[in-house]
Amino acid sequence: MVLGKASSSSLSMKSDEDVVNNNNNLRVLVVDDSPMIRKLHDMYLKKFGLEVQVAENGKNAVELFRFGASFDLILMDKEMPVMDGAEATKELRAMGVKSMIVGVTSLDSPYEKQVFMEAGLNYCFNKPLIADNISFLLQELNKNNNDKN
Amino acid sequence: MDVVNQMQRQFVDYSTSLHREGILDDQFTQLQKLQDENSPDFVVEVASLFFEDCEKLINNMARALEQQGVDFKQVDASVHQLKGSSSSIGAVQVKNVCIAFRSFCEAQNREGCLRCLQQVTHEYSLLKNKLQTLFRLEQQILAAGGSIPVIE
Numbered sequence: 001m002v003l004g005k006a007s008s009s010s011l012s013m014k015s016d017e018d019v020v021n022n023n024n025n026l027r028v029l030v031v032d033d034s035p036m037i038r039k040l041h042d043m044y045l046k047k048f049g050l051e052v053q054v055a056e057n058g059k060n061a062v063e064l065f066r067f068g069a070s071f072d073l074i075l076m077d078k079e080m081p082v083m084d085g086a087e088a089t090k091e092l093r094a095m096g097v098k099s100m101i102v103g104v105t106s107l108d109s110p111y112e113k114q115v116f117m118e119a120g121l122n123y124c125f126n127k128p129l130i131a132d133n134i135s136f137l138l139q140e141l142n143k144n145n146n147d148k149n
Numbered sequence: 150m151d152v153v154n155q156m157q158r159q160f161v162d163y164s165t166s167l168h169r170e171g172i173l174d175d176q177f178t179q180l181q182k183l184q185d186e187n188s189p190d191f192v193v194e195v196a197s198l199f200f201e202d203c204e205k206l207i208n209n210m211a212r213a214l215e216q217q218g219v220d221f222k223q224v225d226a227s228v229h230q231l232k233g234s235s236s237s238i239g240a241v242q243v244k245n246v247c248i249a250f251r252s253f254c255e256a257q258n259r260e261g262c263l264r265c266l267q268q269v270t271h272e273y274s275l276l277k278n279k280l281q282t283l284f285r286l287e288q289q290i291l292a293a294g295g296s297i298p299v300i301e
Binding site for chain 2: 034035036037039040043044047079106127128130131
């Protein structure tokens with residue numbers, strides 16, 4: 001498990017087109033109560049050729065899954081009204097959701113990040129998410145998909 | 150000298166100065182790089198959402214600090230959110246005030262919090278003015294048929 005920002009030194013060099021083509025069938029859910037952060041992450045992800053949906057809080061995210069939606073990757077904020085990121089992550093895992101769930105947070109303390117990780121995250125990054133973080137996650141996602149095939 | 154070239158030069162100088170003065174950091178440059186012909190107003194839209202966020206959060210902090218018995222957890226929650234938003238747009242001075250602000254919340258120091266509130270309000274107003282100037286310079290270049298220079 002990784003805490004903090006991922007290093008990009010081990011990423012393979014692919015052309016932009018290759019990256020976008022590889023990612024065309026990956027669906028991402030951005031869960032954050034800030035319209036600004038939702039817009040920012042939406043843009044970053046679309047640049048990588050990903051299909052993006054947004055949810056305003058943990059409860060909305062859980063309901064999407066309950067109604068049959070599925071996503072390859074969930075970017076989960078921690079501090080949200082109605083249902084926070086840790087609670088939503090626990091619920092999704094309890095429902096049997098196996099998608100990659102990545103915490104994106106401005107939490108300062110390593111202890112708080114660890115508690116969030118223990119809710120069922122695969123990784124946890126600091127805000128703001130940067131292109132290197134997304135490259136890393138997509139590599140991991142594509143690796144997982146290749147292992148399954 | 151070509152008018153468009155002059156405006157482009159002015160834009161580059163102004164943008165560089167904002168970074169040099171420590172008002173914006175590399176995160177803002179990353180946002181500018183995300184903007185393209187499909188989303189030509191992306192940076193302006195993100196900035197507008199940021200300004201709305203700031204105003205709402207600053208009001209929340211002010212109201213909470215006015216109370217007889219200040220709920221420092223509530224103040225801290227707003228500061229925490231503002232810290233997240235400001236670092237996401239590259240507003241480094243706003244972010245830095247938020248860091249100090251959180252310490253005063255933790256110490257339950259009302260005077261310290263009020264000073265930080267004043268500072269954060271000042272930094273936010275300064276940033277808003279500077280960004281609006283930057284966006285105006287961009288609009289002038291585009292109106293004159295030029296393109297916005299990419300700042301590395």
